[in-house]
């Protein structure tokens with residue numbers, strides 16, 4: 001039940017009043033620009049096969065569990081002290097992991113790449129400023145913009161959701177945003193952007209001095225030959241590449257996201273971050289994870305294999321899957337996606353309805369999970385035709 005009974009102060013006419021959550025919220029002195037907004041809300045349902053938020057469905061391997069537990073155990077002894085505010089050791093380890101000649105002074109981290117994005121908006125967006133995204137894209141961009149009082153501008157994609165360099169650059173020139181979000185590979189559609197798009201957007205953003213953010217949350221799942229925007233960082237002080245441990249690293253629960261950019265971008269983020277925002281436990285966890293990344297990411301190739309299998313099988317079923325550089329597949333061609341979503345859920349399989357007509361999005365899981373999804377989907381489609 002969503003309704004609650006609110007008791008009125010005692011008076012002759014006291015009567016219980018039934019309010020919806022919206023009505024209760026309406027009574028608070030909430031910021032006007034937050035009225036009518038909806039919180040991030042991917043369903044968190046406890047079902048056997050969860051393929052809806054693009055997690056790595058393989059658990060953390062036992063040897064990595066032990067290493068993290070040991071590292072955290074050591075950190076616990078020092079929890080009476082604030083953690084290293086600059087998380088220097090972690091930044092060094094992240095720079096070493098990314099390669100591309102990056103150094104620790106070009107790395108920054110926070111509690112999930114969502115917090116990294118929020119800090120970027122706090123520093124470079126805000127009231128009177130704007131951020132440009134290209135929907136359909138990551139649903140958190142407008143929410144993070146709203147939370148920081150930044151206007152969110154919606155750019156256009158082609159009918160097949162592609163974004164080419166010329167179109168993207170023209171829109172940046174016309175809208176003159178303070179920040180641009182380029183999600184590559186794009187969530188929910190799964191396809192990576194060519195670096196020509198990133199370069200063209202960066203050049204077009206010169207006039208408005210736009211901070212160009214390339215969100216590479218799924219970079220480790222890229223197809224052979226797909227290049228990272230990290231290669232473009234030299235000589236581009238307004239370019240930022242964000243990454244996360246929530247996907248390939250199988251550590252969504254640890255909350256560790258990070259970015260690579262020019263050192264002066266990181267100086268700007270120091271102005272808005274909360275003091276000691278990365279706990280000693282988080283730093284220890286992330287450091288242990290990086291030391292044991294070979295084991296932690298040992299299933300990435302298998303996940304890519306299942307991803308490619310999903311694309312092939314969906315085509316065979318007469319659906320239209322988008323090319324994927326990620327660990328998920330977006331597909332269209334469904335007559336009734338709600339019925340399919342429901343039918344899968346009834347079989348204990350949760351996928352994502354991203355609200356785009358005729359489409360659904362599914363995470364590539366283990367071979368068993370992927371097979372269960374494909375088998376059930378085929379059964380459901382047979383009923384449709």
Ligand SMILES: *Cc1c(COP(=O)(O)O)cnc(C)c1O
Nearest residue numbers: 112113114138187217244246257
């Ligand atoms: C999953 C995802 C993230 C990760 O967010 P975290 O806060 O690091 O868990 C970031 N960007 C996109 C596009 C994503 O899909």
